Amino acid sequence: MTKIFETPLYPYERSADQDAAEPVRHPVVVIGAGPIGLAAAIDLARHDVPVVILDENDKVSWGSRAICFAKRPLEILDRLGCGQEMVDKGVQWNLGKVFFGDRKVYDFNLLPEEGHHRPAFINLQQYYFEEYLVNRARALEAEGKPIDLRGGSKVTAVEAKDDGVLLTVETPDGPYRIAADWVIACDGAGSPVRSMMGLDFVGRVFEDNFLIADVVMEAGFPTERWFWFDPPFNKGQSALLHKQPDNVWRIDLQLGWDIDKEKEKKPENVIPRLKAMLGEDAKFELEWVSIYTFQCRRMEKFRHGRVIFAGDAAHQVSPFGARGANSGLQDTDNLIWKLKLVMEGKAPETLLDSYDAERVHAADENILNSSRSTDFITPKSDQSRIFRDAVLDLAEHFEFARPIVNSGRLSVPATYDGSPLNGPDVAGMPDRTRPGAPAVDAPIGNGWLLSRLGDRFQLMTIDADAPDRIDVEGIEVERLELSTNDDPSGALAERYLGDAQAGIYLMRPDQHVAARWTKFNEAELRSAVNTATGALSNRVETPD
Known part of the structure; x- marks a missing residue:
């Protein structure tokens, strides 16, 4: 049977662009048809922004690669139109177990509070994720949306100019050139675009390697995340086990630094390691094997004129904590609405600098957590190892020690504290939905709050009066009228009102909170919209 990858x-x-006398100019070109590039292009096409996607390959990735998808990215994918396929196919999990040696130290539950549409995490092979995104892109194309996915098209030169970018594209029919008003580089950790522009990463490369194996087998393991410190089958190292769809199990085994990577990937060396873990009689088939090196690095800036970097091309973290694809999806979620407003002339180009500010902040948060996880998992001194082992011993018997154990703090969405786009806040309202924070889901009638938010600026009112529609310099703000009576569970009030009797939230197109009040004031709303779009205030300064 032919496999998807x-x-x-x-x-x-062959494209008509290849026969043009001069380079054809496109509004946006996305380089890279991996998950992040496809997500960016789909979001653009949904908003009727013409986009071309270039990739030297013509199929989805081989191997599980990114497998853990968190609640927030699933909510983003719902807006893009393929969240349900992900959840339907994926393996949902809440429970994790931590082992030290041959004994279980403790377990933990990631199940979020009641009243959320999407689960905390699903496991799903990256090739399925990419297939669903390709299918969604094709569906948009069939609907007449302006999206053009070009395989076998390798970008070999990038000439960045003040008003656009000129690209050279190699194809089976030879090279051609196209121009773009904007380029979004989503071409992965080894980003050729980054190299061609003479840009690099800053950060750490950790002296350690992990073997990844996708193993097809019938197994009685529960649907949980199992992490071992110093297991008997991989002494002095660590290991990780995750279940995926189709009886595929993802196994990660720490190997150390000074290894021959090509030798370690050979089946005759991989299979004995897996049998030591699973048992000599275990029956399994290797689907995919790879080796990765821990890296926690990022570009100093994600925006370079008309070229904007996203996903692994912009930042890398070690895989523990599921921060790679999850953070990349949040990059495009942050970027596309801003780029659209700039292209429409409704916001200044400087709005794109807030992409840098907000997503660099998020990348630094991810790198900090990922570095701490890596340092705990792979101690590089005797003192560090003694500390780690003592924490694990304590965690078996005392709950206070468990938060100190770090087997990969799992991905949470970024809150853009200190963002230049944040507007006013008021005391007494819940901290979790402060300006800069992503919206928190809640049941509303027979549906869900997040299904009614996104893609535009909205004024969400809870037990408060406000106009149904306000135009702020060409940006239309629609009202979403809600009442605490819409949610008998009380989740809406708990998550958005706190001690307040009423609430008014200005919501960004990416479902993040821009500002909030307890009562409506039109002048303050207009000012907050101008702030959230990077526009200059309309207030006239009066002389002293």
Whole structure:
């Protein structure tokens, strides 16, 4: 049976651009048809912004790669139109167990509080994720949306100019050139675009390697995340086990630093390691094997004129904590609405600098957590190892020690504290929904709050009066009228009102809170919209 990652999904086809006398200019070109590039292009096309996607390949990635998808990215994918397929196919999990040696130290539950549409996490192979995104792009194309996915198209030169970018594209029919008003580089950790522009990462490369194996087997393990420190089958190192769909199990085994990577990937060396873990009689088939090196690095800036970097091209973290694809999706979620407003002339180009400010902040938060996880998992001194082992011993018997154990603090969405786009706040309202924070879901009638938020500026009112529609210099703000009576569970009031009797929230198109009040004031709303779009205030300064 042909597997999905062996099937071309977007094979090379000759484009009319290749026969043009001069480079054809496109509003946006996305480089890279991995998950982040596809998500960016889908979001643009949904908003009728013409986009071309270039990728040298013609099929989805081989191997599980990114497998853990968190609640917030699933909510973003709901807006893009493919969240349900992810959840339907993925393996949902809440429970994790931590082992030290041959004994269980403790377990933990990630199940969020009641009243959320999406689960805390699902496990799903990256090739399925990419397939759903390709299918969504094709569906948009069939609907007449302006999206053009070009496989077999390798970008070999990037000439960045003040008013656009000129690209050279190599194809089976030879090279051609196209121009773009804007380029979004989503071409992965080894980003050729980054190299061609003479840009680099700053950060740490950790002296350690992990073997990843996708193993097809019938197994009685529960649907949980299991992490071992110093297991008997991999002494002095660590290991991780995750269940995926189709009886595929993801196994990560720490190998150390001074290894021959090509030798370690050979089946004759991988299989004995897996049998030591699973048992000599275990029956399994290797689907995919790789080795990764821990890296926690990022570009100093994500925006370079008309070229904007997202996903692994902009930042890398070690895989513990599921911060790679999850943070990349939040990059595009942050970027696309801003780029659209700039292209429409409704916001200044400087609004894109807030992409830098907000997503660099998020990347630094991820790098900090990922570095701490890596340092705990792979101690590089005797003192560090003694401390780690003592914490694990204590955690078996005392709950206070468990938060100190760090087997990969799991991904949470970034709150943009200190963002230049944040507007006013009021005391007494819940901290979790402060300006800069992503919206928190809640049951509303027979549906969900987040299904009614996003893609535009909205004024969400809870037991408060406000106009149904306000135009702020061409940006239309729609009202979403809610009442605490819409949610008998009390979740809406608990998450958005706190001690207040009423609440008014200005929501950004990416479902983040821009500002909030307890009563409506039109002048303050207009000022907050101008702030959230990077526009200059309309207030006239009066002389002293």
